[in-house]
Amino acid sequence: MRIGIDVGGTHTDAIVMDGDRVVATVKCLTTEDVTTGIVAALRVLREQSEVDPKDVRAVMIGTTHFINALVEANRLAPTAALRFGLPATAALPPMVDWPDSLVTAVGGRSYLCHGGVEFDGQDIADLDEDEIRRAAHDMLSHGVRSVAVSSVFSPVSAEHELRAAELLAAEAPELDVSLSHEIGRLGLLQRENATIINAALREMAAQIVDGLAAAVHGAGITAPLYLSQNDGTLMEVDYARRYPVATFASGPTNSMRGAAFLSGLTDCAVVDVGGTTTDVGVLRHGFPREAATEVVVAGVRTNFRMPDVLSIGLGGGSLVHGTGAADVAVGPDSVGYRLTDRALVFGGDTLTATDIAVAAGILDIGERGRVRHLAKDFVAAVLADIETKVARTVDRMRSSRERPPVVVVGGGGILVPDTLEGAGTVHRTEHFAVANAIGAAIAQVGGEVDRIYPIEPGRREAVLDAAKQEAVDRAVAGGADPGRVRIVDIDEIPIAYLPGNATRVRVKAVGDLVLGTDSTDGVA
Incomplete structure (x- = not known):
């Protein structure tokens, strides 16, 4: 048994998996301090699944703690x-x-x-x-x-x-x-x-990791704790203490990995609709395509490893603007985790995309009577605006003329229609609403080598073999099963301005996490 948790802007999702089988899923509102929401999700998960904490072999968490701290310029060390x-x-x-x-x-x-x-x-x-x-x-x-x-x-x-x-x-x-x-x-x-x-973020990372461990252990779980990285693999808590930036964008990455698992597709576009944003990424060989250029984080240009994801302000909590069918607009502002307080169907006073879905009959939550006053042409115009924005975003992520299949995940995925202009078949699988937590639970251990090598004549294969072996060794050192590690990506980029036939070689290996037969404490 293993537990996957993913913290989003609106919901904290948690699942229990036994092998490849999903045992139980829960979706709780994200709390301002994040950790409280994780505690609540674990409590509800235990109540619903009746899984003995002693049977849990690992807990995987994808968290927004660190990116939130940077964006808010809060709790940063001198x-x-x-x-x-x-x-x-x-x-x-x-x-x-x-x-x-x-x-x-x-x-x-x-x-x-x-x-x-x-x-x-x-x-x-x-x-x-x-x-x-x-x-x-x-x-x-x-x-x-x-x-x-x-x-x-x-x-x-x-x-x-x-x-x-x-x-x-x-x-x-x-x-x-x-x-x-x-x-x-x-x-x-x-x-x-x-x-x-x-x-x-280093100072805060130690506190956050300890807090997450305390939340997990408070639920009676003594299994090892892992955090999701932004390349779709796992890292141990000690690594997270040293490299908190590796958690950035782990949410969209988890969703894409979950989409691959649920749909069986390894090369496709993934549309993840949450409560606040819609993230669109591309899977290549079952893993998120990495951004080839610099990535701007909180207004700062960086070049560390990040998935190639395009986000738009569109989700289940997005505000609907306009008074008639001719001037509708959805987002980018959102009620976020306050959806159940502010949306019309929950007794609030704010018109959201969720209200539109209920009015259109594609979602049945809250009190439908509170949105009966919405005109049919207005509701249709809002849904058309959502479809247009999603289709355009998918089109911008295409790297060829081929129309990619699209896998829709996330709690707000119900807003995406069954056909999208410019895209291939739209897939919506069982458990699509918690694909992010599933992606965390099934995450593998990775090892990567990214280095500049001088390649002498006749030595190319030897250099590549050495780089592959080092990537495999790193994955095994991180906890991967030595017999189930495979190379998933190889890049060779000759660097013309360096002497000695210099070539930048990047190799990525991944393998299944070895889960022990006995639970152990994941934090020293």
Whole structure:
């Protein structure tokens, strides 16, 4: 038995699975502090399923804690950025493109030091260790508690970042240290931004993970706890403490993985309609297609691993604007988790997309009599507006002329019609409303290698084999069954401006999580 939980903007969904069979599902309103909603979902799940907590072998959670903290600029640790690049890079200091409010929230201290490498791996300047020591003491004197270390072209050579981490540990062991080569990709500012975000969340990550563990253990479950990553795989709680940014966009990712499981399709478009937004992504070989360009998070440009998802302000809680069929518009504003208080069918005073669905007869919740006054042509116009917005979003996500099959999931999926212009067959499966929680429950363990290799003539296959084996080893180290690990993605990108036939090789391996026969505590 395993439990999957996914926290959305409106609902917190939870399911119990026994192998590939869904035993029970629940959908509870998300609470402001998130954790309380998880506790409530676990309580209802236990009441409905009557599953003995001792039979649960693992709990997987996809949470919005960390992305919410960043967007709200709340509970972020005083953070410094330590960059190695002088005498280059001084023209654009760290956080130069950040919103002022977010810079203020993290403290906004930055230090430029000598070091870094050129694109060919040659040093820009020697590392000045005394410079690093002075920066460390200055950070402590200004109350900094977390530091993001970045170096020019650290994906080519991480030597300076690793040495800086050693010096910081010696001079200021109380500082949390995040290294950019472990988080982002080529592109200094974007990689540095992602690392600063990660560093600012590190302190809160430990508290959140402990809180989630307490919620799970409070339900009598002593099984290991895992968090969903933004690539559709799982991470252990210790990894989550170090890399909280890896949880960003795990909600849409869980929905897409759940859609693949429920529909049996591995290459398709997925439309996930929640209470606040509709997220559209693309599955490739059963996993979300990754964004090929930079991703903007809370107004900050980053380049860490994220799914290619397009979101629009459309969901079951979206407000319906307009007074007649000619001027209707749905969203982007939403009542969110206050749906059961504010929607007309629940006795509220706000017209929402859920009210329209009830008035149209495609949904039966609340009191239908409260929406009988809505004109039929007005209701039809609203549904047409929803169909148009979804169809256009799916069309924007296409990468070829072929019309992709579409899998509709999410509690608001009932709003999507059975046919969409420009798309293939629309699939709506059993349990589609809780596909996100199912995606969390069935998530596998991943291992990824993303590195620049010099490929000598005749050595290509040997280099690829070594990269594949390293990816497999990382998946096994994360808890995957060694006999069930497979390579799901390989990318080779020759880099013309680097010497020695340099090629960026990215390999991703995934495998099923090994579930022990006895439950153990997932938090040390």
